[in-house]
Amino acid sequence: MKFTLSWLKRHLETTATAEEIAAALTDLGLEVESIDNPLEALKAFRLGHVTEATPHPDADRLRVCRVETADGPKQIICGAPNARAGITVVIATPGDYIPGIATTIGVGKIRGVESHGMMCSEREMGLSDEHDGIIELPSGRVGERFTDWLAENDPAKVDPVIEIAVTPNRPDALGVRGIARDLAARGLGTLKAQDVEPVPASFTTDFTVTIDADTLDGCPLFCGRVIRGVKNGPSPRWLQDALRAIGLRPISLLVDVTNFFTFDRNRPLHVFDLDKISGNLRVHRAAGGETLVALDEKEYALRPGQMVISDDNGPESIAGIIGGLKTGCDDSTVNVFVESAYWNPVEIALTGRALRVVSDARYRFERGVDPAFTPEGLEHAVRMITDHAGGKASRMIVAGEVPKTGRAYRLAPDRVRRLVGMDIPAETQRATLKALGFRLEGDIAHVPSWRPDVTGEADLVEEVARVASLAGLKGVPLPRPAGVTGAVLTPAQRRERTARRTIAALGYSECVSYSFIDRKSAEMFGGRDAPVLENPISGEMSHMRPSLLPGLMQAAARNQARGVADLALFEIGPVWHGGEPEDQALVATGLLVGHTGPRDHLGSRRPMDMFDAKADIEALLGALGAPVGRLGASRDVNPWWHPGRAARLLLGPKTVLGAFGVLHPGVVAAMGVRGPVVAFAVHPDNIPLPRNRSTGRSALKASDLQAVERDFAFVVDSGVAASTLVAAAAGADKALIEEVRVFDEFTGGGLGEGRKSLAISVRLQPTDKTLTDKDIEAVSAKIVGKVGKATGGVLRE
Template identity: 65%
Template sequence: MKFTLSWLKDHLDTEASLDDILYALTDLGLEVEEVVNPAAKLAPFTIAKVLEATQHPDADRLRVCRVLTDEGEKQIVCGAPNARAGITVVLCKPGDYVPGIDTTLGVGKIRGVESHGMMASERELELSDEHNGIIELASGEVGDKFIDWLAVNRPGTVDPMIHVKVTPNRPDALGVRGIARDLAARGLGTLKPLTVPQIDGQFDCPVVVQIDPALKAKGCPHFAGRLIRGVTNGPSPDWLQQRLKAIGLRPISALVDITNYFTFGLNRPLHVFDAAKVQGTLCIHPVAGGEELLALDGKTYTLRAGMMAISDGVGVESLAGIMGGEVSGCTPETTDVFLESAWWDPITIAATGRALRINSDARYRFERGVDPEFTLPGLDLATQMVLDLCGGTPSHLAQDGAPIDTARSYRLNPARVISLVGMDIPEAEQRATLEALGFTLNGDMATPPSWRPDVLGDADLIEEVARVASLTKLVGKPLPRVNTGVPRPILTPLQQRERTARRTIAALGYNECVTYSFIDEAAAKLFGGGDDAVRVDNPISSEMSHLRPDLLPGLLRAAARNQARGFMDLALAEIGPAFSGGEPGEQHLQAAGLLIGQTVPRDPFGSRRPVDVFDAKADAEAVLAALGAPARVQITRKVAGWWHPGRSGVIGLGPNIMASFGEVHPKVLAEMGIKGTAVAFTVLVANIPYPKTKTPTRPALSISDLQAVDRDFAFVVDKGVEGLTAVNAALGVDKVLIESVRIFDQFTGDKAEAQMGAGKKSIALTVRLQPTDKTLTEAEIEAVSAKVIEKVTKATGGTLRS
């Protein structure tokens, strides 16, 4: 929201300084984003007078001027066609910064003639685009400040522009009057009364307006307008143009400028139709879809079904509450104008604007909430300004619908200021603050004004009181000590799992690392990330440009740094988040471990060996078991690209992946600067199924007192058959009776093929049967054994080895 200081003073009677106003705005919650004070950049320039102008000896278009300044006579070379003796000019001295040409002046020579400064044009001082000659002042004394002359003769040019950041819950602050009301409530002045004129129509409005019944409930409950005949749509007056230019708007014509003035001044967006181009009744209706509108921004939009539009007997004339159409737009030739004021549903406007990607000042305000009770007063005020600036004769009002009822009341409890905010504000001050903000008080009930849709409860009343009183007055106080006894557990199930995983991995002999969540793009792409969704907008360095897709890149970087310092046997681990995107919820908790070099046995006299894939598998299974994963899982080879194919696996339950383990791909190790082989595992903590019944205690220990029975089987299978296939087939024979199946021997190589045939190997299994209610008979054991042989031979295509 942008406005000028003089515009603010049209609504606020104040003697406060600009600095005081800026401080109060930010303190009230209207954060000041920018202040542009033209007086600051024009302050160095003074008024001077040209005494003599002679032709430059070496240039036809240059004149050597003798100029009277506050420092005496100076010689200035000037190329302006109007440089002549006797004119009063604006002087820029050596050392002055000229904003229009972005240059700090110095004493220089132009075609061999020394020049001490310059005489400025309006464009060089950023007063306008005029650059046909230097500024000629009609008055002014030599040595006077140019800004003082402007303050008297062109006050709008030295008016400070203030840009405040308005939060979505404060639509009332999208008008200058709403901002003035806040400052008046703070005590920086008095809010000037707003007098709404009585417009006496001279004839019946020939334009009929009609709202589709489906939109009266939600969409457009109130639409009003008035025809004004005989207007003259010329340029708007200088004061109006200066205000619009100061906030970045381009003056177009008086009619259009008036609507922009009310949009920013009173938060009342309006629209003007050229009445000569409107045929028949103006209908506010949902479109069928497919209609096209050439809007005032010069773009053609294809409307979708259900969008609100204003149409006449020919077609769509305007996109309701967002932007008008070029067909019915006002031009300098417009003589009859239909001035429209309506209230539009915020959600409908927001959905339409978002779908068509139209950003307009009207949409920005309507989708946040415009005062529904100001529809007719705003129309009357704008009508009066049109009559004052453009002339014409107004018609009677044409309208359909009525303002929505926003009346609601909440109880004001002065004591809640202390309990909610911690400030002790007298009741009389609280009531005065609310009344200054437009609230109506009846006993202890407060009714918010129609322009405050954000006030929806008694807590909002307290917020308004504290905001105006200034939250900077809060004094920090220690919390009172409360003896609550044994506190309730506060850790979530996922946090409990994180703690369990950290302790389990530490018990396995790993050293915990804490690495950054940001990694470089190259490392992120090695692990399936590195796209724009996880790119950091303002990274600390190029090595921290993306959110990590996995924990392994950070562990591998840490391992590379350790290897560079001579530490070759490493067991590193980390528990933390990894990211699949940059939005909330697009992250997951991982527990990862990395092994490099040789194993370090607990027994100091034990032997050392290189780590392998089964070390990573065992550690992953240990972490899963500690986190409550089922004992029976599936292990597949469908691994990600950063794992070594054939030397890695995935542990899961169907499509639910709980962990990955194996050797890291050699190409990845080379990219990360790792020497030798590295094995690792990654556990997706949240993917482990939670128990169906939640109890605060551990489940009862279930142990059978009957003797377990082990039976060994050896099968001749093809060399390509995986041992896990035989294990899973045997486990599936009897899920209750069979406690475990493990491979205890594998016979491969030339000797095996010589005995069993080319391309063959032998796999030996131990199947443990654990009875629970009675001792197994030999017949029962033989029956289970027969089923094991049948299932395994069928699954592997092998035979029982004799």
């Protein structure tokens, strides 16, 4: 929605600047998207006076002009046909930016003669398309700012244009008067009266309009007046300037009047050339198969049930959307029929979408116009037409009746504090609603007909709060109940918070991505049966995500496209594997891309590998209370993991706590990410809760007795996992063995085909007595026996 400052002041008595008005509108919920102030682009230009103009020595069409400027006499070369001595002009000096041609001028030399500036045309100033010659001003003094001269002599040229974004629930703000009403309620001025004196009826007419019975729900009211003897021609300059400022092309008075009231009062109108209508008008539903060439010169095939306005020859207008070309007005129009009707918003929206017609009328009717203003809007238009184009008007022709929109709700002043948390005096609340057009009877507020969005008591609170300004809302803590309260967070919530802090402490940056992904990504990450949205935001958000990895991969691809190659990203959120509540699960996922740290002094650095992800997933599981030392590993991973460089971590044979490793190269390429890429995923809900309620760390267990380390090298089959061997060795004596780790792997030599050597270091930590050689040998024998039973391995000779 666009409007100019002077247009707004037709309805609002105010001294506020465009910037103050913009700030208030945004605070009121009518977000200002832009302010186009011509003064900003023209403030550098000043007036000059041409004292001499002689022919250029080497160019017949150029003149060498002597111009008095703010900086003294200047020589300027000009090719405009009206460049001559004695005129006052607009001067651009070297270094000035010319908005109309998007150029910064400098000192130039044209055919060997220097030019120290430029005398500008209206198009070069961006004021109009006029470029037949330079600007000639009837007054002005040398050195005066051009913007000051315009503000005093032609203010429409420098009228700021404000554009706001109107939400679908505020159709009243699609008219300048509705915007002015909000500003007046805020206190930025006084709303002017806009009563109209109806044009007296000068004659009666046999012309009629009827509405079919099955169409009354789509068109409950149709009003119109016949005007005879109009002289259609150009609109007054103020009207042309107003329309042109908001991007509309002035056409003729009759058309411009309808466009003006569409934006001025959110009241779309239509004017028929009466002499081109055959018989009378009928509002009805199309039977299907009819066609209409509309004012946009396109032919539309009407579908059954769509509302049209027809004469004896067939459809002449698509109701509430666009008129027909045949009955449109032109310079020869003398007699007209002015239409003002109320159309059902849903039907207008359905017809407009089906026919793919975009018009200002459709945009407003499908959001809702003021039904009670239908007759009055007609009177405004007839008055403006007769005042500027002459003619005599008939009585008003009315079919149907104004639909009932009356609603009333109780105003409870204390609800503002309870719902919003703002203390606003009751009288201020009442004054706010009155300023917005509500009628108050005691504590009952009657909703004005132009506010279809107000449908309950809470909406009254919203109106009061937004006019008072939600920017002044202060945070107030909730009252604390007496006594000791229980835990606020559940164990699952505490785990989620712990996971978020732990991963962030490991150096990852948190991402928050959409829960919806595209079908290809969903299927790539195991979501072939993922829930599908019936009405997705876009085709790229059609499925509920089965994993957090697609969102993280997309974030990584966007960062790489902007030159960020090394990334550590994480997200904690829900994933879905079906449409039932139990199919939702919480997952914590981390993604590592690129290399570890900056290059060293040799110019090299290490790429990320699966052990980086393994270290981080173990740190996270430990922070969440999982028994990391007792976890098993399985190579049975999902297909988006690299089959030989990824593993699942298990607690027991079935409980999966997470997975880590390198992502499959095909998946990485399909997501548009440059590798290497490693990741981990943890299922916090699968980690058993501690038996006691303590959420702190366990007590430190330390011993002052000497620890003993022994090394073992076992020869096993090459398919035996090192983790299996480590687990077997650690289980030989759980009380005495503190740690088991692999420190060497060897293949080849005399080991034979399909065999390898794994060397482990076992740390024994006594707690009650110092170990003797006999004790150590006994434990060593248990280790050899356990490893041999679990893996078939034997000590290497």
